[in-house]
């Protein structure tokens with residue numbers, strides 16, 4: 188495990204699917220050193236990583252965790268419990284997962300989580316510093332929308348978490364990946380970022396995104 | 408530079424979900440009538456020169472496509488030429504033995520015109536219905552694809568797996584001629600699925616149901632590199648998208664919009680997606696996955712994507728949602744008589760810009776699809 192400083196440009200990604208490779212590509216173009224893992228041995232995802240995120244390294248999940256202070260978790264929600272409880276100890280863990288009954292099947296705990304699914308993820312990985320983020324845009328919206336700071340039409344991504352230093356690090360990551368970053372508040376505010384929430388799946392500029400989240404928070 | 412695939416060899420297919428439609432006055436049409444109407448649509452498709460007719464598989468109140476192979480057999484009896492297939496067969500929740508017997512029989516009934524696209528399905532209602540666990544999503548598809556390709560390629564088959572009883576020296580009737588039934592793998596954007604198609608040496612069908620098709624270009628590249636890595640010869644690549652054609656762009660928008668909005672309202676409510684707006688609809692038409700408008704507009708857009716991705720097959724899901732039968736018929740007629748000839752002509756012209764990638768010319772997709 189390593190810590191994350193403002194000059195640290197290392198990112199770990201667990202999950203080499205649609206979302207994981209999209210984030211990997213964005214991070215590579217932002218100058219990060221990127222390590223990616225799937226559920227199997229690295230050989231199984233080597234070609235995928237090589238073609239879809241050239242320059243990123245295909246490694247084991249243990250190696251991903253050791254490679255960076257910030258880890259993006261982008262596996263299907265019904266599979267996150269396969270990962271050992273303490274594997275992310277001390278890491279900033281960006282929970283990019285969404286619970287979809289269509290994909291994940293019926294999961295009572297996730298379907299009814301009153302404070303959002305990221306709170307469940309935090310309970311599972313209690314020694315990690317969980318931040319909910321990178322989940323509320325589809326992967327191709329993410330891909331097509333990222334652009335350098337200051338460019339017109341830049342859209343925003345929000346982050347929610349209880350560990351404020353972790354949130355700050357993720358806000359910086361979001362900016363470097365090509366989006367304006369919005370602090371959504373505590374981890375349970377991540378509820379507003381989920382499917383069915385007021386901001387999910389739509390491209391918003393930072394101002395609109397903050398307003399929608401603020402409106403949601405004050406009506407809750 | 409011309410497209411690497413001979414324009415005459417490109418397969419232009421129609422795909423349908425057999426949506427329960429309304430009639431001209433907006434009243435719901437009974438499901439049995441919808442099914443017979445769909446058979447008429449396929450017969451018309453054959454008449455106007457469309458290459459294949461492919462039926463999806465769902466188990467939902469708004470779609471009548473739960474047993475497409477039965478409809479395909481009826482269509483076979485009334486047509487001579489058009490290929491008859493699925494888009495897609497949700498293989499994860501089917502028994503490959505039954506898929507084989509159904510489609511080998513369809514192949515006989517139709518004199519060799521049966522084809523398949525198999526996939527995991529993006530709607531997953533078939534899992535609880537048939538007693539499968541969504542958690543086995545990956546494993547189910549892998550195992551069933553393995554068995555299906557074995558049955559299609561070299562019988563007798565001795566096989567064992569987790570989800571069905573083993574087979575020992577099993578022959579299935581009817582036997583198939585070599586290379587039948589061509590089987591494509593449908594993928595929705597998952598790189599793992601692309602790799603799997605390459606690993607089995609099966610042609611790739613990209614389902615582009617939102618956003619611009621160019622985002623699939625890296626997957627095309629991945630597929631080609633994976634074919635090389637697995638030691639397979641180049642194989643065809645196809646694409647499926649939705650659309651509607653009418654005499655003018657305005658007319659096509661006016662007819663399709665309310666039904667499209669209805670479908671996506673449903674999906675928004677059920678799946679937590681963003682609600683449909685006219686803006687999004689227009690964006691999908693302008694630079695996204697909808698091939699909608701006048702014959703000229705639609706032909707230009709199809710020709711461009713065929714060049715861009717190096718496609719050998721383009722499947723068009725004609726008319727989304729409860730569009731009435733008469734308007735479906737009109738759209739099929741325009742598609743066959745005007746759009747397809749125009750696309751072929753456009754592709755015969757030199758390309759305005761270098762193609763993104765080139766696929767091999769495949770004179771016989773059937774033989775290429777299921778290799779030994």
Ligand SMILES: NC(=O)c1ccc[n+]([C@@H]2O[C@H](COP(=O)([O-])OP(=O)(O)OC[C@H]3O[C@@H](n4cnc5c(N)ncnc54)[C@H](OP(=O)(O)O)[C@@H]3O)[C@@H](O)[C@H]2O)c1
Nearest residue numbers: 202203204205206225226227261262264266284285325326
């Ligand atoms: N798709 C989107 O547009 C989008 C947008 C935002 C957020 N998300 C969220 O991101 C997550 C991933 O979605 P996706 O669309 O990328 O799915 P996907 O294409 O199916 O990819 C899932 C990836 O997770 C890996 N994986 C599964 N179990 C694992 C484990 N125990 N350890 C390590 N890796 C594992 C899979 O690897 P193997 O193949 O090796 O099993 C695969 O590479 C989901 O929670 C989704 O809700 C998706």
